[in-house]
Amino acid sequence: MTSHVREAIEQVIDAEYGRVLAVLTAQLNDLAAAEDALQDALIAALDQWTAKGIPRSPAAWLTTVAKRRAIDHVRRDHKRAAVRDDDLDTLPASDSEDDPMTDEPFPDERLKLMFACCHPALALEAQVALTLRTLGGLTTEEIARAFLVGESTMAQRITRAKAKIRAAGIPFRIPDPSLLPERLDAILAVLYLIFNEGYASPHDQTQKRDLCVEAIRLARIVVDLLPDAPIRAEAEGLLALMLLHESRRDARLDASGSLIVMQDQNRALWDHAQIRAAEHLLERALHRRRPGSYQIQAAISALHAQAPTYADTDWAQIAELYSALMSLSNSPVIALNRAIAVSMVDGAAAGMRLLRPLASALDTYYPYHAARADMLRRLGEREAASDAYERAITLCQRPHEADYLRKQRSALDG
Amino acid sequence: MKYIMLIYGDPAHDTKMTPEELQEEMAQYNAFGAMLRNRGTAYTGEALMPVNTATTVRVRDGKALTTDGPFAETHEVLGGFYMLDANDLDDAIAIASQIPGAARGSIEIRPVVVFE
Numbered sequence: 049m050t051s052h053v054r055e056a057i058e059q060v061i062d063a064e065y066g067r068v069l070a071v072l073t074a075q076l077n078d079l080a081a082a083e084d085a086l087q088d089a090l091i092a093a094l095d096q097w098t099a100k101g102i103p104r105s106p107a108a109w110l111t112t113v114a115k116r117r118a119i120d121h122v123r124r125d126h127k128r129a130a131v132r133d134d135d136l137d138t139l140p141a142s143d144s145e146d147d148p149m150t151d152e153p154f155p156d157e158r159l160k161l162m163f164a165c166c167h168p169a170l171a172l173e174a175q176v177a178l179t180l181r182t183l184g185g186l187t188t189e190e191i192a193r194a195f196l197v198g199e200s201t202m203a204q205r206i207t208r209a210k211a212k213i214r215a216a217g218i219p220f221r222i223p224d225p226s227l228l229p230e231r232l233d234a235i236l237a238v239l240y241l242i243f244n245e246g247y248a249s250p251h252d253q254t255q256k257r258d259l260c261v262e263a264i265r266l267a268r269i270v271v272d273l274l275p276d277a278p279i280r281a282e283a284e285g286l287l288a289l290m291l292l293h294e295s296r297r298d299a300r301l302d303a304s305g306s307l308i309v310m311q312d313q314n315r316a317l318w319d320h321a322q323i324r325a326a327e328h329l330l331e332r333a334l335h336r337r338r339p340g341s342y343q344i345q346a347a348i349s350a351l352h353a354q355a356p357t358y359a360d361t362d363w364a365q366i367a368e369l370y371s372a373l374m375s376l377s378n379s380p381v382i383a384l385n386r387a388i389a390v391s392m393v394d395g396a397a398a399g400m401r402l403l404r405p406l407a408s409a410l411d412t413y414y415p416y417h418a419a420r421a422d423m424l425r426r427l428g429e430r431e432a433a434s435d436a437y438e439r440a441i442t443l444c445q446r447p448h449e450a451d452y453l454r455k456q457r458s459a460l461d462g
Numbered sequence: 463m464k465y466i467m468l469i470y471g472d473p474a475h476d477t478k479m480t481p482e483e484l485q486e487e488m489a490q491y492n493a494f495g496a497m498l499r500n501r502g503t504a505y506t507g508e509a510l511m512p513v514n515t516a517t518t519v520r521v522r523d524g525k526a527l528t529t530d531g532p533f534a535e536t537h538e539v540l541g542g543f544y545m546l547d548a549n550d551l552d553d554a555i556a557i558a559s560q561i562p563g564a565a566r567g568s569i570e571i572r573p574v575v576v577f578e
Contacts, residue, residue, distance in 0.1 A: 224556075227556075
């Protein structure tokens, strides 16, 4: 009996933690108080559900009970502080917890909570941690492990961020229209960062929860909760982009865990249902006529997904999309990717011409040297190619990517 | 002439204080306030929340940039202040970004302590 109650509680934590917490936070206007109340309610659930059975809507039960607990707390604190707030008297009394109204509408306030967690008044690493903790329901330990910091450091980071939300008056609401686009960008940046963190350490068995899956889940929430309007375009673009990356998951690593670059991947292993879902999303986004960098990146990724082979990829269109991306943000990394695409259309010499101006900006960026090495190899300049691979290997921080580069360099001698 | 007097101190000192020391300091501030009133000096004064609650806003190219923490550039010095009520941090940021100085320097927003 108890074990099946425990299972129900675990299930509701996995599926609904963020949603319940968001409703409570919006109602109490205090994230820390909402978390405490939800903890109380989870403890109460263990007893009550064992005694009286699991309620029809566990999430609604938890919300109602947590809210009552929180109100009791507020009332007690105010009594101590010689009650200033007359409004408290109008709050409903905390009655029995037998039958919380499970039929009352259960709103979805997660987007408001996300805007608070990703507020620019919080440091980026705090935004990331807080989003995973509150909306993802990850434990502090899980987040600490994912970002390679000590658990106490991470706990402190999260506690400080929550304290700042409260003390500085960071609101739990959808920002005004004038602020909305940039605040939404901040949320999307946090989600993409979470995704990339997961993508960079694929199949890490020590992680209980996969950051890529988590980022996709959160991005879906953003897409679902935004109005069906142009503002949603970039959120859809990001979700499509992540789904496209994720569709190659099973093809990315060989049996020994080394990275397989896209060029050498078995395309039959790509998740084609997921690719179609992403294409559908991207199409919807593009119809909104509000282009943005995630949509363009997703479009590039979709062209890769549609190509039967690496050589048969629509490189001309990819080069054009990278040009469009450069007009949005002129980053040398984007210019590097464009150079690679151009080299596939107009040849390695044309690619090399575009690489040259990037030399100083990307001197410590290993993909630049890897791309240069590949173009030099194609031009038959073996020695220069070998040197460039060497430089790329030295700079590369990720073991499975360095392995790949070593293989490429040894292939030069063959 | 009007002057603003800004109280600088080591935040580590505040956290090390015992409740008794804190009470002693409050009494000293209350005495200082009484002294000002006695000499007929009009004043307003507030204690600020700790520096880790600070948010900085600067406007560049017409865009408000909001960051965590206090001032970033050490050559910027305090040049004035407003104290006002805002609904929440976003409201405060919206107001702060309209302060002319935000376009050249930066505005540090700090919540004021409310003593119960």
